[in-house]
Amino acid sequence: MTQPFVIAVDGPAASGKGTVASRLAAHYGLPFLDTGLLYRAVGIDVLSGGGDLGDPVAAEAAARALEPGRLSDDAALTSGHAGEAASRVAGFPGVRAALLDLQQAFARQPGGAVLDGRDIGTVIAPDAPAKLFVTATPETRARRRWRQLNERGDLITYEAMLSDILRRDERDAGRGSAPMIQAADAVLLDTTEMDIEAAFDAARRIVEAARAKHGL
Numbered sequence: 001m002t003q004p005f006v007i008a009v010d011g012p013a014a015s016g017k018g019t020v021a022s023r024l025a026a027h028y029g030l031p032f033l034d035t036g037l038l039y040r041a042v043g044i045d046v047l048s049g050g051g052d053l054g055d056p057v058a059a060e061a062a063a064r065a066l067e068p069g070r071l072s073d074d075a076a077l078t079s080g081h082a083g084e085a086a087s088r089v090a091g092f093p094g095v096r097a098a099l100l101d102l103q104q105a106f107a108r109q110p111g112g113a114v115l116d117g118r119d120i121g122t123v124i125a126p127d128a129p130a131k132l133f134v135t136a137t138p139e140t141r142a143r144r145r146w147r148q149l150n151e152r153g154d155l156i157t158y159e160a161m162l163s164d165i166l167r168r169d170e171r172d173a174g175r176g177s178a179p180m181i182q183a184a185d186a187v188l189l190d191t192t193e194m195d196i197e198a199a200f201d202a203a204r205r206i207v208e209a210a211r212a213k214h215g216l
């Protein structure tokens with residue numbers, strides 16, 4: 001039996017992984033899950049319930065109570081504040097365990113799927129036939145995210161954005177539970193010098209090579 005056509009896209013914040021992953025999903029007609037939204041929702045739920053982001057019990061309870069259906073139309077989840085809250089709760093093993101089944105079930109759909117996150121190629125779908133690790137320099141990522149947030153009135157200086165990005169990278173890569181790391185069989189895509197079209201094109205070529213290799 002051929003394996004499901006799963007595309008795992010990992011990488012740091014504002015690397016372009018979300019855009020690349022959603023474009024790949026549209027291109028191949030596959031369902032897409034932005035797994036960062038799950039952690040963002042958990043962080044926001046802890047805060048709105050008056051909890052402390054440093055409390056693993058509150059965070060795990062919020063993860064277990066999460067209604068995935070609400071993720072698509074909640075604009076609050078895309079704020080810088082939600083990203084920071086997400087990376088705080090994402091370090092708790094209980095939170096990661098609570099969100100594991102949902103993500104693995106999504107990845108196991110018979111027709112295949114595209115997922116983006118930090119641990120898709122290493123933990124969620126280690127057998128995915130196509131894996132990309134999308135990155136860019138911290139300065140490029142900070143500039144991209146700074147522009148996006150300012151365009152929607154979320155005012156922040158470039159310097160503050162860069163220090164947020166560096167802090168988040170360190171936390172995500174340094175945690176003991178499912179740290180952000182390039183899977184041994186993932187292909188590195190550095191988008192520093194690329195616009196969206198070039199990044200998508202490069203990603204598509206990586207996926208085509210993986211499909212040919214796995215006979216998909």
Ligand code: C5P
Nearest residue numbers: 013035036037039086087090117118119
């Ligand atoms: O990708 P996004 O910026 O939305 O992710 C927000 C945060 O959620 C990340 O900084 C990371 O801490 C966490 N995350 C994770 N594992 C994933 C996806 C996101 O730990 N698969």
